[in-house]
């Protein structure tokens with residue numbers, strides 16, 4: 750078990766939020782969610798950037814390799830529009846993809862909106878960092894995180910990241926018995 754304090758990246762990918770045209774509600778919803786459910790010490794590295802593939806890749810690499818993030822949660826840029834390139838940038842910087850994350854998040858999101866299938870959100874591993882894409886809509890954050898969070902601490906254990914635990918009354922982190 751790793752003793753290091755977790756660093757978690759939160760990256761909002763939105764042309765308009767990055768220009769200040771609207772407030773970044775989704776990134777803040779992710780940070781509030783993390784503060785609510787994670788009971789082990791962690792710090793957040795927060796970025797708000799436009800839908801530019803090179804910049805997304807650079808930001809993910811900086812957060813994973815230089816800031817030592819064990820987890821990066823992105824929001825936005827997962828849809829079918831021409832400027833939606835978050836999944837491509839994620840795949841480009843990851844060594845391994847974990848398609849089950851996107852499959853599960855789309856499944857739970859379908860209970861909220863029929864357009865859930867328009868999100869190409871995915872997840873992957875870069876070194877000892879797990880990167881997970883969330884849609885841009887503020888209302889998607891909790892439904893998606895509630896679905897995948899139980900598997901995230903064990904995934905981070907497996908890739909050698911920091912130890913993370915959750916409040917079992919809010920999210921029960923599942924670690925299979927050895």
Ligand SMILES: Nc1ncnc2c1ncn2[C@@H]1O[C@H](COP(=O)(O)OP(=O)(O)OP(=O)(O)O)[C@@H](O)[C@H]1O
Pocket residue numbers: 761762763764765766771772773774775776800824825826828830885886887
């Ligand atoms: N980070 C955010 N904070 C608050 N609202 C958001 C955020 N991201 C998206 N939204 C809301 O969801 C809607 C659809 O989001 P989407 O990501 O498709 O935006 P977009 O059309 O790609 O434009 P942009 O990249 O400028 O956010 C937006 O119009 C906005 O109302």
Ligand SMILES: Nc1nc2c(c(=O)[nH]1)N[C@H]1C(S)=C(S)[C@@H](COP(=O)(O)O)O[C@H]1N2
Pocket residue numbers: 824825826827828829833857858859861862864865866867868869883884885886888889890892893
């Ligand atoms: N839970 C949830 N998932 C959702 C949505 C939502 O409102 N709630 N919006 C969908 C819509 S309308 C789109 S276009 C895609 C992609 O959104 P993005 O480009 O902002 O990432 O996410 C989808 N997934």
